[in-house]
Amino acid sequence: MPRIKYIAEGITPNGAYSHAVESNGLIYFSGQTPIDPTTGKLVTGTIRDQTKQSFKNLFSVLKSTGLTCEDVIKVNVYLTDMKNLKEMNEIYEDQFEEPYPARTTIGVKELPREALIEIEMIAIRKKENI
Numbered sequence: 001m002p003r004i005k006y007i008a009e010g011i012t013p014n015g016a017y018s019h020a021v022e023s024n025g026l027i028y029f030s031g032q033t034p035i036d037p038t039t040g041k042l043v044t045g046t047i048r049d050q051t052k053q054s055f056k057n058l059f060s061v062l063k064s065t066g067l068t069c070e071d072v073i074k075v076n077v078y079l080t081d082m083k084n085l086k087e088m089n090e091i092y093e094d095q096f097e098e099p100y101p102a103r104t105t106i107g108v109k110e111l112p113r114e115a116l117i118e119i120e121m122i123a124i125r126k127k128e129n130i
Contacts, residue, residue: 008060011037019061025125027065032057033115042113047084051091054119067123069096074122077105
């Protein structure tokens with residue numbers, strides 16, 4: 001089955017990738033760092049600020065697929081400092097409702113542009129949304 005690509009309006013991919021790709025009803029979202037799409041620059045500030053921007057970017061891509069947060073089934077979070085886990089979690093909890101998507105959080109040495117966080121997701125298109 002061919003891949004269907006999605007690109008969020010107003011956000012330019014910074015490399016050779018699609019914002020999201022769909023195959024067989026599963027939509028795989030590329031990781032989003034806290035880049036402000038209007039300036040193209042990293043949002044500076046706290047992990048809270050960067051987490052909010054990363055989700056804002058992801059949800060912009062999610063909107064382009066015609067899906068909502070309820071369709072997200074898996075989230076991967078990459079943090080450059082696991083001491084930021086608690087604060088990231090506080091923002092994360094506001095993005096979804098119970099039951100939360102499955103999630104993996106991984107500590108990494110560094111991320112592009114010295115971001116503190118990168119988030120990627122997987123969503124599923126329900127048959128009634130096809």
